[in-house]
Amino acid sequence: MTSTTPNSWDIFCRVVDNFGDIGVCWRLARQLINEHHQNVRLWVDDLSALTRIWPSAQVSPQQWLEGVDVRHWPVEFDPTIEPAAVVIEAFACDMPACFLHTMAARKNQAQAPRWINLEYLSAEPWVEECHGMASVHPATGLRKTFFFPGFTQRTGGLLREQTLLAERDEFQETARHTWLAQLGIEPAADSLLISLFAYENPAINGLLQAWQQSPQPIYCLVPEGKILSSINTYLGKTLTAGDSYSSGALTLKIIPFLIQTQYDQLLWACDINFVRGEDSLVRSLWAAKPMVWHIYVQEEDAHLVKLNAFLNQYAPELPTLNIALQQFWRDWNEQGYSDASWDQLIKWLPQWQQHARRWSDQLSQMPDLARQLINYCQQT
Ligand code: TRH
Numbered sequence: 001m002t003s004t005t006p007n008s009w010d011i012f013c014r015v016v017d018n019f020g021d022i023g024v025c026w027r028l029a030r031q032l033i034n035e036h037h038q039n040v041r042l043w044v045d046d047l048s049a050l051t052r053i054w055p056s057a058q059v060s061p062q063q064w065l066e067g068v069d070v071r072h073w074p075v076e077f078d079p080t081i082e083p084a085a086v087v088i089e090a091f092a093c094d095m096p097a098c099f100l101h102t103m104a105a106r107k108n109q110a111q112a113p114r115w116i117n118l119e120y121l122s123a124e125p126w127v128e129e130c131h132g133m134a135s136v137h138p139a140t141g142l143r144k145t146f147f148f149p150g151f152t153q154r155t156g157g158l159l160r161e162q163t164l165l166a167e168r169d170e171f172q173e174t175a176r177h178t179w180l181a182q183l184g185i186e187p188a189a190d191s192l193l194i195s196l197f198a199y200e201n202p203a204i205n206g207l208l209q210a211w212q213q214s215p216q217p218i219y220c221l222v223p224e225g226k227i228l229s230s231i232n233t234y235l236g237k238t239l240t241a242g243d244s245y246s247s248g249a250l251t252l253k254i255i256p257f258l259i260q261t262q263y264d265q266l267l268w269a270c271d272i273n274f275v276r277g278e279d280s281l282v283r284s285l286w287a288a289k290p291m292v293w294h295i296y297v298q299e300e301d302a303h304l305v306k307l308n309a310f311l312n313q314y315a316p317e318l319p320t321l322n323i324a325l326q327q328f329w330r331d332w333n334e335q336g337y338s339d340a341s342w343d344q345l346i347k348w349l350p351q352w353q354q355h356a357r358r359w360s361d362q363l364s365q366m367p368d369l370a371r372q373l374i375n376y377c378q379q380t
Helices: 020-036 047-053 097-108 126-130 164-182 204-212 226-235 260-269 279-287 299-314 319-333 338-346 349-363 369-379
Strands: 008-013 039-044 062-065 068-072 086-090 114-118 134-136 143-147 192-196 218-223 244-247 250-255 272-276 291-294
Touching: 008 020, 020 039, 020 047, 020 068, 020 086, 020 260, 020 279, 020 369, 039 047, 047 068, 086 369, 114 369, 143 369, 164 260, 164 279, 192 260, 204 226, 204 250, 204 338, 218 226, 218 260, 260 279, 272 279, 279 291, 279 349, 291 319, 299 319, 319 338, 319 349
Parallel strands: 008 039, 008 086, 039 068, 086 114, 114 143, 192 218, 192 272, 218 250, 272 291
Antiparallel strands: 062 068, 134 143, 244 250
């Protein structure tokens, strides 16, 4: 091993479902190139997921995109492909056996690539213990390091581009209104602007009722996706991108699924963001706006443990806001009736807004995940 920065990376991404796996890998790949001048080859088994978050991507065996060497990860993997200096398996996706074999051969020549398993994000306390731990692969003797993103100093941190927060601040100060108008979004000045990205969820029924009866106008932007089918079921309609619907205090506007960079701008523009999964959660933290998380469901309710762990870290120093937040987030995730819990929560909006900004400022003091990966590779 050397103490210099490696300059080539292979990232393996298996798309389980949705956009989080590719969303994280694509963001990391670009950041390693733009900020750390690395060469990155990104292997993706389902490129159609990439085309949703980055429409100029093609479904093709190889393409250069934003400086990234994007490859289709085929079932039959070419055994002559040489590994980069660092190999990342995203979310324990298991690289091709022949690639592992070549890595073992390089180890025998004292040129073992650094092998990192990038894990899913969790606020559970055990993450601090496991971050950075390594295991030795029994058949090859190669060391694999487990890299855990997280919210505390003793984790791998969160993905955050170096200029992200400055871009956010400038957008919020100067560009927000024009940007919204370009998308045809012109809420009344006193409206609460909400973005809604979530899985299918029957709790939307109670929430839409609460919004219809809200004392303040609510303007809700829904990027096309899973929650729209729940909205359509409740309303008995077939709303699609471009459609609007108004009832009582509520205006719903369905917008197209945005390119990943524009989705950040949507989060920056709104007063409250409903997010889901992993990557949009992190982006909403950096938006420094109040947010509601729809967590990805796991077997045996493991996701509820993860949700509680996050809630325990989010706002413990603000007990009244915290109680209202916990109630609403649990209702939203356990498909309860969100009307009463929404009314309770929204009373605390000013405190919630201040808290969101503080949390973003506080988390941004930690080195970001790409920086920590580079540091790790320099130190090992
Ligand atoms: O799509 P997700 O539900 O992904 C999930 C989670 O990652 C989950 O942990 C994982 O196990 C599962 O997939 C397989 O939510 P997530 O993580 O927020 O990813 C959404 C991505 O889509 C994110 O990169 C932001 C991007 N996006 C756009 O580019 N445009 C849009 O308009 C929207 C709404 C999202």
